[in-house]
Amino acid sequence: MIGYIIRRIAQAVLVVLGVTAVTFGLEHLIPGNLAKAILGPRASPAAIAVFDRANGLNRPVIEQYLAFLGRLARGNLGFSYRLNQSVDSLVLHQLPNDIVLVGSALVLALAIAVPVGIAQAVRRNQATDHIATAAAFTLYSMPSYWLAILLIAGLSTGLHALPPEAPQASTVAGLLADPRALVLPVLTLTLINVALFSRYMRSAAITTLAEDYIRAARAKGLPGRLVLSRHVLRNSLASVTTLVGLSIPAVLTAGLIVEYVFNVPGVGLTYYTAAVNADYPVELGITVLIGIVTVLGNLASDIAYAVLDPRVRYD
Amino acid sequence: MTDRTARSPALRAFASHRLGLAGLALIVILAAFCFLGPLVYHTDQIHTHIRLTNLPPGKGRPLGTDNNGYDILGRLMVGGRSSLEIGLAVAVLATAIGVAWGAVAGFTGGLADAVMMRVVDIILAIPAIFLLIYLSTVLRPTVLLLIVVISLLSWLGPARLVRGETLSLRTREFIDASRVMGSRSPRIIARHLVPNVLGTIVVSGTFQVADSIILLATLSFLGFGLPPPAATWGGMLSQGTTYLLDGYWWEVYPAGLIIMLTVIAFNFVGDALRDTLDTRLRQR
Numbered sequence: 254m255i256g257y258i259i260r261r262i263a264q265a266v267l268v269v270l271g272v273t274a275v276t277f278g279l280e281h282l283i284p285g286n287l288a289k290a291i292l293g294p295r296a297s298p299a300a301i302a303v304f305d306r307a308n309g310l311n312r313p314v315i316e317q318y319l320a321f322l323g324r325l326a327r328g329n330l331g332f333s334y335r336l337n338q339s340v341d342s343l344v345l346h347q348l349p350n351d352i353v354l355v356g357s358a359l360v361l362a363l364a365i366a367v368p369v370g371i372a373q374a375v376r377r378n379q380a381t382d383h384i385a386t387a388a389a390f391t392l393y394s395m396p397s398y399w400l401a402i403l404l405i406a407g408l409s410t411g412l413h414a415l416p417p418e419a420p421q422a423s424t425v426a427g428l429l430a431d432p433r434a435l436v437l438p439v440l441t442l443t444l445i446n447v448a449l450f451s452r453y454m455r456s457a458a459i460t461t462l463a464e465d466y467i468r469a470a471r472a473k474g475l476p477g478r479l480v481l482s483r484h485v486l487r488n489s490l491a492s493v494t495t496l497v498g499l500s501i502p503a504v505l506t507a508g509l510i511v512e513y514v515f516n517v518p519g520v521g522l523t524y525y526t527a528a529v530n531a532d533y534p535v536e537l538g539i540t541v542l543i544g545i546v547t548v549l550g551n552l553a554s555d556i557a558y559a560v561l562d563p564r565v566r567y568d
Numbered sequence: 569m570t571d572r573t574a575r576s577p578a579l580r581a582f583a584s585h586r587l588g589l590a591g592l593a594l595i596v597i598l599a600a601f602c603f604l605g606p607l608v609y610h611t612d613q614i615h616t617h618i619r620l621t622n623l624p625p626g627k628g629r630p631l632g633t634d635n636n637g638y639d640i641l642g643r644l645m646v647g648g649r650s651s652l653e654i655g656l657a658v659a660v661l662a663t664a665i666g667v668a669w670g671a672v673a674g675f676t677g678g679l680a681d682a683v684m685m686r687v688v689d690i691i692l693a694i695p696a697i698f699l700l701i702y703l704s705t706v707l708r709p710t711v712l713l714l715i716v717v718i719s720l721l722s723w724l725g726p727a728r729l730v731r732g733e734t735l736s737l738r739t740r741e742f743i744d745a746s747r748v749m750g751s752r753s754p755r756i757i758a759r760h761l762v763p764n765v766l767g768t769i770v771v772s773g774t775f776q777v778a779d780s781i782i783l784l785a786t787l788s789f790l791g792f793g794l795p796p797p798a799a800t801w802g803g804m805l806s807q808g809t810t811y812l813l814d815g816y817w818w819e820v821y822p823a824g825l826i827i828m829l830t831v832i833a834f835n836f837v838g839d840a841l842r843d844t845l846d847t848r849l850r851q852r
Contacts, residue, residue, distance in 0.1 A: 264686070271690030279699075282706045394832040396782050396802075398789050399824040402809055406820070410813055502695040509697060513790060525790065528701045536702050544693040551693075 254559055265552040272544035273325060276537050277318050283533055286310070290533055291334045330538030335530055340538030344520055349425045351519040355508050358439050362446030363493060369447075370454025371485055374462055385451065392448035397507050401441045401514040408437065419517040438515040445507045449500055457492040461485050491561040498554020501547045581844040588840020594833035598826075602648035611642025614797050622811065625818055632818035634807060638799070640818060644826055647799035651781050651830065654715050658780040661719035663773040666726025667765070671757045673727070674734025685731065688724045696721040697786060704792040711794065714787075718780055726772045733765045767845035774838035778831045785827050801827050 283290050288304040296304075305311045309320050324331075330340035373382045392400065409417035419438045420431035428435060461467065462485060470480045509521035516522065520539060527535035582588055617637030625632040631640040673684035696718075703717055737743065738761070746756050762769075787793045788802025796803075801823050808819030 264689075267686055268689045268693060271686060272693050275690060275694065279702060279706075282703070390832075390835070394778070394835055395828055396785055396789070396824075396831075398786065399805065399828060402805070402812065402820065402824065406812060502692065506695045506697045509695075510786065510790075524698065524701070528705045528792065531705055533705075536698075536705070540694055540698055540702060543695065543698060544690075547693040547695075548689075 254563075257559060258556055261552060261555055265548050268548050269545055270322075272548065273322060273541060274318070276541040276544065277321050279540070280533070280537055287533070290531065325541065330542060331534035333527070333532055333535045335527075335532045336535070340535050343523060343535065344539065344542060346423070347518060347520050347523060350423075350428055350517065351508060351512075351521070353425055353428055354419075354435075354438060354442065354511070354517055354519060355504060358442035358446055359497070359504065361439070361443040362450055363497075365443070366447050366450035366454050367486070367489060367493065370451055371458045371481060371489060373451075373455040374458030374485075375481070377459065382455075386455075389448050389451040392444055393452070395448075397441065397445045397510045398514050400444060401437075401511060404437055404441055405514075417515070419512075419515040421516070421518070423518055438511050438517055441515075442507055442511045445511075446500070446504060449503055450496060453492075453496050454489060457496075458485060458489050461488045464488075491558060494554045494557040494561060498551045498557075501550040505543055505547070579844075582840055585840035585843060587836045588843075591833040591836025591840065594829060595837065598648065598830055598833065599652060602645050602652055605645040606642065609642055609645070611639040613638055613643055613646050613799055622814075622816055622819070624816075631822050632816075634804065634819050635811065640804070640822060643799045643804060644801070644822060647801045647804060647823075648826065648830075650711055650794060650798065651784060651801055651827075654711060654718065654784050655777040655781040655830075655834075657715045658718045658722055659773045659776040661715065662722035662776055662780075663726050663769055664723075665719065666723035666772075667730050667762060667769055669723065670727040670730030670732075671734050671761050671765070674731035675738050675753060675757055675761060677735075677738075681731075685728075688727055691721065692724050696783060700783070700787050701790065701792050704787065709792070709794055714784065714794070718783060722776060722780060722783075726769065726776070729768050729772055730765050733768055734761055737761055737764055767841075771838055771842045771845060774834055774841055778834035778838065781827070781830055781834070 280287065286301075287308070287310065288301040289296055292300055292304055302311075309317055312320075328341055330344065332339050333343065336343065369385055373385050376382050405417045408415045415436050416434045417437065418434065420428045420434040422428050422430065467480060467484055470484050471477075475483075505521070508519070509524060511517065512519045512521035513525050520542075524536060524539045526532075527539070617633075620633050620637035621635050623629060623633045629639050629641070631644070633639055634643065669684060669688075673681045699721060700717065707713060743756060743760060746760055751759070784793065785800070785802035785805070788800035789806045791803075791806065793800050793802055804823040805820065805827065808816065808823060811819050
């Protein structure tokens with residue numbers, strides 16, 4: 254297993270390097286060049302030359318890439334000329350908000366999807382299973398913003414039960430001070446994640462139920478409830494680690510959309526605002542950060558799975 | 569002849585799949601609505617009409633008008649064209665790239681496989697919507713550009729699937745036999761491997777249409793899709809949402825519903841195809 258983990262880490266390092274190379278390449282797609290994008294289309298050649306020299310843009314591409322890597326390694330994600338602020342300080346300031354939003358939605362979604370998946374597997378092809386499958390299918394086929402709009406229309410503008418906008422505070426304490434306003438964004442994101450997870454949890458539980466150790470547990474007379482809680486649930490939890498690892502890009506995408514619709518002050522909304530304002534350094538800084546987070550998340554989930562399920566042999 | 573007898577059980581199985589048939593019927597209706605509808609129901613979707621803005625459904629405008637005075641029913645038809653065209657084109661292009669990439673990687677194995685699959689990992693690590701938003705701020709989106717860019721971000725799933733199947737197929741006897749008879753790798757891949765993963769390809773291609781339509785609508789919803797005066801479902805929904813508090817329901821629900829129906833239709837067909845074509849699943 255140690256060998257597998259080492260190989261897996263080496264792989265992740267390669268992929269992270271690839272992600273940085275892609276981001277670096279994206280920067281060179283900016284129309285004209287970075288200097289004009291930042292100094293303006295009528296910048297004088299002299300000003301552009303000064304900017305290029307100051308930012309090392311006149312050096313060979315390989316050197317520029319290595320310098321980019323060096324900056325990343327020091328935690329420097331770039332500088333927003335529009336906001337006159339470093340991208341890392343911008344992101345660092347908002348990341349806690351995302352962790353609250355995405356994290357709570359993720360935990361809630363698992364708390365719903367895991368038991369529902371097991372219940373579906375146990376009552377396979379019965380009414381419970383069909384209803385849950387239909388619900389998941391409908392949610393899955395819904396673009397996330399459409400779900401958000403329906404929830405706003407129903408619970409907010411319709412019943413006036415909840416505010417249609419997330420708490421407008423820039424800190425976690427501020428967000429939590431207005432829990433009512435947090436309900437709709439968290440609910441939307443939870444439902445999106447449930448749709449993402451429940452199909453997978455159902456088939457994972459079906460596979461587990463067919464295993465020999467379940468039959469053995471039943472044969473030795475273990476009550477059905479205990480078979481489910483001790484064997485099925487515990488083994489389903491191992492596959493949750495894989496699921497969460499694989500879902501990171503989808504969860505982040507949903508996060509971006511929910512932050513946009515509900516105006517949540519988080520990294521996703523910052524990315525959107527940066528895109529509207531053509532603030533390229535912010536876009537690229539967040540892109541590379543998200544890529545690295547995804548790779549590390551996948552790595553962590555693979556290692557966790559290897560540790561949790563010793564039957565898996567990697568050679 | 570042998571080909572037909574081999575395929576007909578799958579056809580019959582699909583025909584007995586009620587949801588799959590419903591999905592197929594829905595796709596036909598939607599396609600007719602988008603492509604034939606404008607021939608019968610003429611509307612002006614280019615020039616704004618400021619005296620006809622935000623009108624509720626009534627005589628001559630079954631679904632009302634939006635804030636530019638565009639007829640909503642007509643706009644749904646025109647907007648659907650780009651959605652369906654881009655969705656289908658992306659499915660074809662992305663699947664073709666994915667199949668070629670996955671088959672070559674899985675069949676060649678070794679270092680080439682490792683390098684090719686790391687490329688897949690790298691592109692998968694950055695969620696497509698972030699890359700799409702960035703690219704549409706840098707480049708001006710057109711139908712063709714969107715097809716190319718979404719395809720370049722969507723072939724990764726099919727590539728992984730096909731590689732997986734190729735890995736198990738390449739050790740089979742008929743591949744060895746073909747090699748012994750003097751076939752070179754490109755021929756083996758084209759004549760023996762790809763036909764054997766056709767089921768997987770068709771299923772993943774169908775889901776790809778649904779996924780690309782969602783991705784495209786999301787991009788338009790966020791305002792980074794085709795620029796005006798092009799009509800897009802996502803753009804209509806986004807614009808209509810502004811009037812949610814004013815009670816202009818006809819500007820919100822038709823656009824949202826049609827996106828959802830299209831996606832559901834392709835997912836139904838994809839599910840039915842998977843049940844009928846995927847032999848491993850049929851056994852369960």
